[in-house]
Amino acid sequence: MNINFDKAQEFVNKFQELEIKREGFTPFAENIESVLSEERLTKIQKNGDLFKARKMEGNDNRYPFKRSDLHDLQLDIGEQLGVRCRSSGFFWYPYGGYCGWHTNNDFEGERIYLVWAQDEGKSFFRYRDPETRKIVTSWDKKGWQLKRFTISKEKTLWHCVGSKTNRISIGFKIF
Secondary structure, three states: OOOOOHHHHHHHHHOOOHHHHOOOOOOOOOOHHHHOOHHHHHHHHOOOOOOOHHHOOOOEOOEEOOHHHHHHHHHHHHHHHOOOEEEEEEEEEOOOOEEEEEOOOOOOEEEEEEEEEOOOOOEEEEEEOOOOOOEEEEEOOOEEEEEEEEEOOOOOOOEEEEEOOOEEEEEEEEO
């Protein structure tokens, strides 16, 4: 699937001075390797489903931007894909930023994330494959890329994100 990232690039340009936008924002000092490990996932799963990472203390330190800023980009992406979509998140992950293990099972459906990474191989989307039960880490390339996955209660997709570079993630739910 080919996507023109021009409108998304406008957002990166707009938020390049992120240091100004994040007054008072300090990522947790916790080691992201342990927060995003398979062992941590196993501990979280003992308590059942976790729809949103932020619902568990110490499980999310990314910086959220207002989704209302995404209206024009939402229309552009929907038109490019020939679908109706709704924004599902707009986040900045600085060095040490993460979104811990969660499922999003409270809002099933297909997701598309436009991801921009400042550096190659220093940020990732990680998930437990619902079929094989293996942990899969999808490393980000430098620049823009598209991540696509489906959320389903029948085939629960436990997933998380980690970054050791500047990473911006702009998500959409497809209808």
